[in-house]
Amino acid sequence: MNLQSEFLGIKSPNPFWLASAPPTDKEYNVRRAFEAGWGGVVWKTLGLDPHIVNVNGPRYGAVWGPDRRLLGMNNIELITDRPLQINLDEIKIIKRDYPDRAVIVSLMVPCEEDCWKSILPKVDETEADGLELNFGCPHGMSERGMGSAVGQVPDYIEMVTRWVKSNTRMPVIVKLTPNITDIRYPARAAFKGGADAVSLINTVASIVSVNLDTFSPEPSIDGKGTHGGYCGPAVKPIALNLVSQIARDPEMQNKDISGIGGVTTWRDAAEFLALGAGNVQVCTAAMTYGFGIISELTSGLSNWMRKKEINSVSEIVGKAIPNVTDWQYLNLNHVTKAQIDQDLCIKCGRCYAVCEDTSHQAISKTINGERGFEVIDEECVACNMCINVCPVENCITMRDLETGEVDKRTGQKVSDEYANWTTHPNNPSSVKAAE
Amino acid sequence: MSNTKLSPGIVSARLSEEDYSNNFSDAYPGFSNYEAKVEADRCYFCYDAPCISACPTEINIPLFIRQISTEMEEEAAKTIFDQNILGGMCARVCPTETLCEEACVREAAEGKPVKIGRLQRYATDATMNSNIHPYSRDGSNGKKIAVIGSGPAGLACSHRLAMLGYDVEIFESKSKAGGLNEYGIATYKSVDNFASKEIDWLLKIGGIKINFNKTLGTDFSIDELRKSFDAVFIGCGLQDTNKISIHTGSEQFVEDAVDFIADLRQVNDFSSLPIGRNVVVIGGGMTAIDAAVQSQLLGAEKVTIIYRRNLDNMSASQKEQNNATSKGVKIIANAIPTAIEKENNIHKLKLSYTEVDNETGQLKELNQTFSIEADQIFCAIGQKFNNLLDVFQSKRGKIVIDNDGKTSVKNVWAGGDCVDKGEDLTVSAVAQGRDAAQAIHKSIISK
Known part of the structure; x- marks a missing residue:
């Protein structure tokens, strides 16, 4: 299966890019990533010299499952802590050596036009494929008026x-922060400012844990901690929703994400594509x-596409968007009931506990x-909690x-007519047909 | 190493020091912190969990496992000890595969139950190793209770009574406390002197005095105890064993497996214990398995268990049978010994095959016979009461008790292997001892 991807006209052999982060911090890593088969990289964010410094203690915090599986991670690392020119030189070498891969340069400089004017020509010289503006990092740089401090103000996004x-x-991708109330405002602002695409989400502002002996948030630097950016499997549902909100917005039809x-x-990648992303960026995994x-990402996606008779990545993009709707349009005449397969049941009773204690007392023991x-x-009421807890x-x-079947809970026959909240008699503002 | 596995007769030092130490090391070492957390995560925290009712002491298993998963080993241990003060030993010796782990829904789901026994050991070890005794006694209430026997039943009963404020005196016939915990459990299940350490830990509650070398019937009588104590609990176990009669000529040939197991527990140097090159164990319970496995571990060349009925009827669990056969023990079912003969200076045990008569259910000896070499024969066909039963109402040779553990004699309660109730398990004895203590307390405060 050909996984060839084209995003803003930038070609890559597959839709998997490495996100701007430590894995893309230098030539050594990027070279190894490309040898392994990654389709593209967004280089770790560059800033102006003098380069920033990082803490000399732990930069990452973690949320583990009991088997030490990393479920979520946060970090307090800042943008690249190497001189600008070293990064630029390495980017140029990489692009020369891997012309078929996407090389995007992530940037974060102060909100002054001169700052941007000074760095952009230098980036142009690397012959990279595009830019990503880091308006997302919620920690450290935001205290200096950059990162999410910009991403939280639509006017700044548009201006910059x-x-x-x-x-x-170069084509410009604006990377958005999820630490806002409605993602559509910053996204619209980016496009209004001329962005070619948006990328999301950057990390979620977070404290992953508190040490109960020292009472310091973790990661702890000399007994103190600060909030970091949360990422990894735990944030996927948040990201999927925000991506879909942009994809569904009438003001941003057919915009690239x-x-x-x-x-x-x-599987995660396919879901992002189905909700309107043109490609995906990976870091924590x-x-x-x-x-x-x-290898698993590309072979898995290929295999699934073959089974679904999907011939190109672009066919997947937005495939689920027509099925994302508002609550008010869900069909209230659609009735389901839980049923338990007694042959499979191992009699743990978790469904009973959840239904009896916290739901609808609809399971007998x-x-x-x-x-x-x-x-x-x-x-x-078919709430699904029993399925959620069933092992x-x-x-x-x-x-x-x-x-035509009778719903034993309501005593009503199931209708095949679609009816939603907007016309429901209990809705004070329901739309009644004119008499 | 003066001898080998092939040395004829019954000799000691068949193995190297290293082999002895490997063979008698902890059979199931404790979980590491990580292993415990991963295993704890497998528990589904079932509603009205079947494992709880499968436990004779009804430990709240899902709760203690959840406490382990949140790194609260002390609280987990307390959940266990609240119900079973000998939870440490039970974690080692319970046939969990026929109790909690058999009932675990993951056994039904995938044949791999949560390893409840090992988690219980993890929690109880953590507390006992840090020398925490999570109970206290308010002080004496002035009432005195006599407890006969310091085995699991007697200890559980004593601890609960002491906690409730009673002054407890234990009368123990041996010179060491513990009963079957000290003398009756396979060595590799209770290493590092665990039984005796557990008792030291249990006695931290205070208010318990042990009188050693005091035998019921010889040194004191039930009536004497009843006169000087407010109540009496009998947890003396079964002192006698069932014997088998085989035509042996002049030699006393068959040994008691119970004695063999006790010797193993008390010995410091395994190489000093003689064992036959060809060992035969007669019986189908845990004692038979423990004797056979340990014979093998002591360096016997061939060890055979002879059981008179079908394998399914063996009271030793499938897991224990598998453990034995994995160590090289051969189990021959449907056979009974008939005679011992000496040919060319080698003892041979003659056996007949048996069959269960479908109509009467009786065991029939068939005409088909065979023989196996047998330098040493252990008999493990059950234990029985000695002659102290006459004052009690009894059944099947054991003391009859009511639901509160009370015997037919006034102010006398009983529990453990000596009563005709429950299974002959450590954990059942603990439950009976504990419940009898509560019943004694209830009876005394209602007077």
Whole structure:
């Protein structure tokens, strides 16, 4: 399967780019990433000299599962801590050696036009494929008026993007912070300023843990901590939602989005694409497992596409967007009931505990006097919590009631007509047909 | 190493020092912190969890496992000890595969139950190793209770009573406390003197005095105790064993497996213990398995268990049978010994095959016979009461108790292997001892 990807006219052999982060900090890493098969990189964010410094203690915090699986990670690392020219020279060498791969340069300089004017020509000389403006980092740089401090103010986004667009030949991607109330405002501002695409999400402002002996947030530097940026599998649901909100926005139809946030497997990538991302950027998964995961990402995506008879990556993009809607348009006449497969049931009773204690008292704990768990159709609202907690896959499933079948909970027959909240009699502002 | 596995007869020092130390080291070493957390994560925290009711002491297993997963080993241990003060030993010796782990829903789901026993050991070891005794006694209430026997039943009963304020005196026939915990458990299940350390830890509650070398019937009587104590608990176990009669000519040939196991527990130097080149163990319970496995570990060349009924009828669990066969023990079912003969200076045990009569259910001896070489024969066909039963109402040779553990004699309670109730397990004895203590307390405060 050909996974050839084209994003803003930038070609890469697959839609998997490494996000701007430690894995793309220098030539050595990027070379190894490209040898492993990554489609592109967004170089670790460059800034003006004198280069910034990092803390000399731990930069990362973690949320682990009991088996030490890294579920979420946060970091307090800043942008590149190497001199600008070294990075620029290495970028140029890399692009020369890997012309078929995407090389994007991430930038973060103060909100002054002169700063941008001074750095952009230097970046142009590297012959990289594009720019990504880092308006996302929520820690450290934001205290200095950069990163998410810009991304949280749509006017700044628009202003800076406009400066950049008028001073570069390159396509410009604006990287957005999720630490806002409505992602559509910063996204619209980016496009208004002339951005060619947005990428999201950057990390989520976070404290991952507090040491209960020292009472210091972690990672702890000499007994003190600061909030960091959260990433990894834990943030994927947040990222998916924000990507979809931009993809669905009528004001941003057909705008390009680079999806970022907890992409760990090919499956995650496919979901981002389906919600409107043109490609994906990966960081935490590579930092957790190394560059070798690219083989699983590409082979998995290829295999799935073959099975689904999808011939190109671009066919996946936005495929799920028509099915993302507002709550008010969900079909209230669609009735389902949980059902428990007694052959698969191992009688742990977790469904009973959750339903009895926290939901709708719709599961009985005995069957003919013996320990056993069964759905009480008269009570079941099909909330799905029993499935969420059931340890056995496919043991509890949701059954769609047939048209005409009586819902034992309401005593009503199931209608095949679509009816949503906007027309529901309980809705004080329901839209009534004119009489 | 003066002898080898092939040295004829019954000799000592068949193995190297290293082999002895490997063979009798901890069979299932404790979990590391990481292993415990990963295993704890496998628990589903079931509603009304089946493992709890499968435990004779009804430990709140999902709760203690959840406490382990949040790194609260002390709290986990307390959850265990609240129900079972000998939770440390039970974690080592319980046949969990027929109790909590058999009931675990993951056993039904995938044949791999949560390793409850090992998690229990992890939690209890953590607390006991840091020498924390999580209970205290308010002080004496002035009431005195006599406890006969310092095995699991007696200890559980004593601890609970002491905690409730009673002054407890234990009468122990041996010179060391612990009963079967000290004398009756396979050595590799209780290494590093665990049984005795556990008792030291248990006695930290205070208010418990142990009188050693005091035998019921010889040194004191039940009636004497009843006169000088407010209540009596009997947890004396079964002192006698069932014997088998085989035509042996003049030699006393068959040894008690119980004695063999006790000797193993008390010995410091395994190479000093003689063992036969060809060992035969007669029986189908845990004692038979423990004797056979340990014979093998002591360096016997061939060890055979002879059991008279079908394998399915063996009271030793499948896991224990597998453990034995994995060590090289051969199990021959449906056979009974009939005679011992000496041919060319080698003892041979003659056996007949048996069959269960489908109609009567009786065991029939068949005409088919065979023989196996047997330098040493251990008998493990059950223990029994000695002759002290006459004052009690009894059944199947054991003391009858009611639901509160009370015997037919006024102010006398009983529990453990000496009563006709529950399974002959350490954990059942603990439950009976604990419950009898509560019943004694209830009876005394209601007077």
